Amino acid sequence: xxxxxxxxxxxxxxxxxxxxxxxxxxSVDELCRDAGVTKGAFFHHFKSKEDLAVAAAGYWNEVTGKxxxxxxxxxxxxxxxxxxxxxxxxxxxxxxxxxxxxxxLLGTMVQETYESNPAIRAACFGGITSHxxxxxxxxxxxxxxxxxxxxxxxxxLALHTQxxxxxxxxxxxxxxxxxxxxxxxxxxxxxxELLFHHAKED
Amino acid sequence: xxxxxxxxxxxxxxxxxxxxxxxxxxSVDELCRDAGVTKGAFFHHFKSKEDLAVAAAGYWNEVTGKxxxxxxxxxxxxxxxxxxxxxxxxxxxxxxxxxxxxxxLLGTMVQETYESNPAIRAACFGGITSHxxxxxxxxxxxxxxxxxxxxxxxxxLALHTQxxxxxxxxxxxxxxxxxxxxxxxxxxxxxxELLFHHAKED
DNA sequence: GACAACATACCGACTGGTTGGTACGCATAT
DNA sequence: ATATGCGTACCAACCAGTCGGTATGTTGTC
Numbered sequence: 001x002x003x004x005x006x007x008x009x010x011x012x013x014x015x016x017x018x019x020x021x022x023x024x025x026x027s028v029d030e031l032c033r034d035a036g037v038t039k040g041a042f043f044h045h046f047k048s049k050e051d052l053a054v055a056a057a058g059y060w061n062e063v064t065g066k067x068x069x070x071x072x073x074x075x076x077x078x079x080x081x082x083x084x085x086x087x088x089x090x091x092x093x094x095x096x097x098x099x100x101x102x103x104x105l106l107g108t109m110v111q112e113t114y115e116s117n118p119a120i121r122a123a124c125f126g127g128i129t130s131h132x133x134x135x136x137x138x139x140x141x142x143x144x145x146x147x148x149x150x151x152x153x154x155x156x157l158a159l160h161t162q163x164x165x166x167x168x169x170x171x172x173x174x175x176x177x178x179x180x181x182x183x184x185x186x187x188x189x190x191x192x193e194l195l196f197h198h199a200k201e202d
Numbered sequence: 203x204x205x206x207x208x209x210x211x212x213x214x215x216x217x218x219x220x221x222x223x224x225x226x227x228x229s230v231d232e233l234c235r236d237a238g239v240t241k242g243a244f245f246h247h248f249k250s251k252e253d254l255a256v257a258a259a260g261y262w263n264e265v266t267g268k269x270x271x272x273x274x275x276x277x278x279x280x281x282x283x284x285x286x287x288x289x290x291x292x293x294x295x296x297x298x299x300x301x302x303x304x305x306x307l308l309g310t311m312v313q314e315t316y317e318s319n320p321a322i323r324a325a326c327f328g329g330i331t332s333h334x335x336x337x338x339x340x341x342x343x344x345x346x347x348x349x350x351x352x353x354x355x356x357x358x359l360a361l362h363t364q365x366x367x368x369x370x371x372x373x374x375x376x377x378x379x380x381x382x383x384x385x386x387x388x389x390x391x392x393x394x395e396l397l398f399h400h401a402k403e404d
Numbered sequence: 405g406a407c408a409a410c411a412t413a414c415c416g417a418c419t420g421g422t423t424g425g426t427a428c429g430c431a432t433a434t
Numbered sequence: 435a436t437a438t439g440c441g442t443a444c445c446a447a448c449c450a451g452t453c454g455g456t457a458t459g460t461t462g463t464c
Contacts, residue, residue, distance in 0.1 A: 004438090022314035027423065121378065152389070167364070167369025170313060174327040191392075
């Protein structure tokens with residue numbers, strides 16, 4: 001999608017500011033100031049603040065989609081290796097980043113808007129589940145090869161990976177330390193290893 | 203702590219409304235309307251909206267502290283049984299509740315305030331870690347008895363339980379379905395079982 | 405036990421600043 | 435010429451917080 005400069009600048013500003021201060025605490029004026037455009041430009045491209053949030057969720061999916069598509073975890077032949085490498089990749093995404101830079105726009109926005117703003121909630125849900133689905137594909141393949149008789153489902157485990165990552169972000173925000181998010185991802189890695197290790201023993 | 207009726211009503215209103223709409227989207231006027239008190243009463247008891255949020259976090263700890271202290275998971279002799287029962291108890295806390303009723307005030311508030319409001323962030327951190335510490339005590343005992351040589355720490359696993367629960371809430375909010383939170387808690391249960399099952403084999 | 409002095413709990417009109425959103429003007433490109 | 439992209443000026447609603455005031459204790463003094 002071709003985008004006009006002001007629109008792109010506004011969306012990038014939204015990713016940064018909303019992840020830092022949340023959706024409600026982010027004002028249209030601040031967004032415009034940060035993007036270096038005026039309010040006229042804002043309401044030319046977005047019919048409301050809510051509309052911007054929905055567009056930002058879509059933009060987030062675009063940006064992170066490319067990031068994950070280009071990530072090295074795809075290079076492994078064994079899907080279980082891919083899964084472990086994906087988890088490790090999620091951990092490396094915390095390195096050298098501040099908390100607002102490392103955390104997820106969708107998880108942040110949905111907390112504030114799930115009850116009051118169905119459109120934003122749905123956009124966040126779509127983004128999270130579409131990413132989880134790509135992980136579920138990997139898990140499905142890993143399960144078929146290494147744990148065909150396991151009782152858990154690939155979809156459920158994929159969503160769990162996202163839950164752990166999102167939950168890790170919350171703890172990290174609370175302590176102001178991304179190490180807590182890293183620790184939880186490490187537990188997740190161990191869980192996946194134990195799950196498949198256990199299945200092989202049967 | 204003895205509390206005046208208006209103050210208690212405001213704190214109870216805060217627990218409900220903030221969990222529903224978030225901190226920023228909750229106005230002082232709405233809080234007063236819901237509590238059935240006036241603005242004068244609000245600012246008599248709290249010197250600012252931020253002050254109310256900090257007090258609400260403390261109040262949340264009181265209320266949930268009693269809930270967990272009276273919960274049945276303490277009745278087991280074996281600390282590992284206690285831990286599993288705690289996890290199951292967390293799952294039952296979702297039953298028959300709406301999402302705002304089931305979710306955690308601290309996790310919701312800290313997402314919005316971690317960068318812009320250190321006092322609220324610290325209050326949320328204190329509440330989460332003090333609860334996690336009670337779980338860490340159980341895990342420490344379970345580890346001493348069943349997995350003395352395990353490499354993971356009780357504190358880290360305790361925080362991970364909280365991360366999974368918080369992350370489950372985010373997914374539940376995104377899908378508007380608490381089943382997702384339940385699923386993640388089930389994965390957490392399996393993780394703990396595998397962790398100790400694995401340790402016993404060594 | 406009566407009365408003054410003071411504290412606590414609460415009321416609700418008001419304020420100055422901020423909010424999301426609108427109306428409209430103008431330049432450029434087709 | 436007309437649609438698109440953006441700037442300027444503005445608005446009504448709402449926001450957190452203030453302030454003068456009342457009603458109801460509580461405490462100390464004689």
